[in-house]
Amino acid sequence: MRTAYRVETVRAAESALMARLPEGTLMNRAAAGLAAACAELLRPGLGRRTVARVVLLVGGGDNGGDALFAGARLARRGIGVNALLLAPDRAHPAGLAALRAAGGRGLAVADIAPGALTTLLGRASMVVDGITGIGGRGGLRPVAAELAERVTASGAPVIAVDLPSGVDADTGEVRGPVLPATLTVTFGTLKxxxxxxPARQHAGDVRLVDIGLRPLLPVEPDVAALTPAEVAALLPRPTGESDKYRRGVLGVAAGSARYPGAAVLTVGGALRGGVGAVRYAGPAHAAVIARHPETLVSPGTPAEAGRVQAWVAGPGLGDHPEAERVVNEVLAADVPLLLDADALRGLDPARVRARSAPTLxxxxxxxAAALLGVARERVESSRLTSVRELAERFGATVLLKGSTTLVADPAGPVLxxxxxxxxxxxxxxxxxxxxLAGGLLAAGLAARDAGAVAAHLHGLAGHAAPMPATASGVTDALPTAWQSLTG
Incomplete structure (x- = not known):
């Protein structure tokens, strides 16, 4: 599992580790890892110019110190290093002294003419962003924002120290100007x-440098990402004693006369969710059986469909009078339940919290914005906060779809x-x-695991489907996604 921790937790672990080590050890470890990453990108043929020149953007915090010490290591290798100091009186003194002793230069940004600054950045093989650290909040301040614009215009690759300046380490929010990175070198743990x-899209590739924090971090992270091996271990597999009922039966209440395709697609995903059988209940039964003859279909409502181990309801239900009855019936069912699309319209948190079985x-x-009573832009700009709020409000597991798909329970790390x-x-x-997620629920996975595994498989299938991808193409690529994980 790839784990990430909040700034408060990281700082506590750093303080505990620094108390055990000689002064400066942690910063030297970070600088060594940063310098190694920079040197790798500066190998012959990878830099923009035959003569390697590195420009450091140095703020007043420890990130600036990391950049200065890394710059000193690069200067000792014969690389030309110039440090642009945004706050010279607050630059890390030992780091600046080390850089100058190694042959590098420290220059106050305020003292450089605009033309000279443009020339300096235009000649750079690489820019190292040490403006703000993990404690930065809000966008870049005006002087730093102007410098970031010049760096971006120069076209030089940017290496971010710990995280790109201008993003929020804890939430992933971007509230103002930011300096996008080609590579982010982060220390101790992911943030x-x-x-x-939106922060992730500014980070480029991410490289984690071990500085010894791991034993001092809590077992449970704030945010985590499952590895392919962990996803593979969660996939349901039949045994010699399995039959279609022991493998799980999923009920699907989706589609309508107006949107029969939603039922077809939902059932298609469900059949590839590891279950033994899928029961479809609804008005699109003819379209479903025509596309998926293995489905058990009925034209009635969920209460009339027969026994299932989980329900999926919502896609394509529309706003016809029967839709409310369908949602009421699945909410009353004492089995795991996934609600999507039209089933989420006007959903009462109290009814969800009153359920005894898991809800996804x-x-x-x-x-999500409608459920929270906020603007869509607020959800998109603060995805982590929003998914946690939804999980807490409904007492349920929430899978928030989008550029980053997140899965949250009321307690525990967000996946x-x-x-x-x-x-x-x-x-x-x-x-x-x-x-797909409903099928995994019916096959026995916990709601959080079902959501995370489904999102992982869905993403793999999106890559494997013929381009440009369609929903049907993604459905057909799901077996390939399974095989890529199980071998």
């Missing part, structure tokens, strides 16, 4: 903002899916995901 959009909600940003692709932003893709 949530490196896994969650799978909204996109617009649906991040790292396999997604923008090609999954296509009509019906969410219906496939709901069916």
């Amino acid at each position: 949530p903002g490196l896994l969650v959009d 909600l799978t909204p996109h940003a617009g649906e 991040v899916n790292e396999t997604g692709t923008p090609w999954l932003a296509t009509a019906g893709s969410g219906d496939v995901l709901s069916g």
Whole structure:
């Protein structure tokens, strides 16, 4: 599991470790890892110029110190290093002295003419961003923002120290100007903002440098991402004693006369969720049986469909009078339940919290905004906060779809899916995901695991589907996704 911790937790672990080590050890470890990453990118053929020149952007915190000590290591290798000091009176004194002793230069940004600054950045093979650290809040201040614009315009690759300046380490929010990175070199542990959009999209590739924090961090992280091996271990597998009922039966209440395709796609995902059988109940039964003849279909409501181990309800239900009855019946069922799309409209948190069986909600940003009573932009800009609020409000597991798919329980770490692709932003893709997650619920997975595993498989299938991907193509690629995990 790839784990990430909040700033408060990281700082506590750093303080405990520094108390055991000689002064400066931790910063030297970080600087060594940062310098090694920079040197690797500066190898012949990888730099922008035959003569390697590195520009450091140095703020007043420890990130600036990391950049200065790394710059000193690079200067001792014969690389030209210039440090642009945004606050010269607050620059790390030992780091600046080390850089100058190694042959590098420290220059106050305020003392450099605009033309000279443009020339300096234009000649740089690489820019190292040490402006703000993990404690930074809000966007870059005006002087730093102007410098970031010049760096971006120069086209030089940017190496971020710990995380890109201008992003929130704890939430992944971006509240103002930011300096996007080509590579982020982070220390000790990942920070949530490196896994969650919108901050994640500014981080580029992420490299973790071990500085000895791991034994001092809590067992339970704040945010985590399952590895492929962990996902594979959770996949349901039949045994010699299995039959279609022991493997689980999923009920699907989706689709309508107007939206029969939603039922077809949801059932398609469900059939690839590891279950033994799928029961479909609803008006799109003819379309479902035509596309998926293995489905057990009935034209009635969920209460009339027969016994199931879990229900999926919502995709394509529309707003016809029967839709409310369908949602009421599945809410009353004492089995795990996934609610999506139209089943989320006007959903009462009290009814969800009153259920004795697990509930998994799978909204996109617009649906999440309606459930929270906020603007969609607020959900998209603060995805981590929003998914936690939803899980707490409904007392349920919530899978928030989008550029970063997140799965949250009322307690415990939020799981991040790292396999997604923008090609999954296509009509019906969410219906496939709901069916797939519902199948995993019926096969016996806990709601959080079902959501995380489904998102992982769905992302893999999005990559494997013929381009440009369609929901049907994603459905057909799900077996390939399973095989890639199970071998």
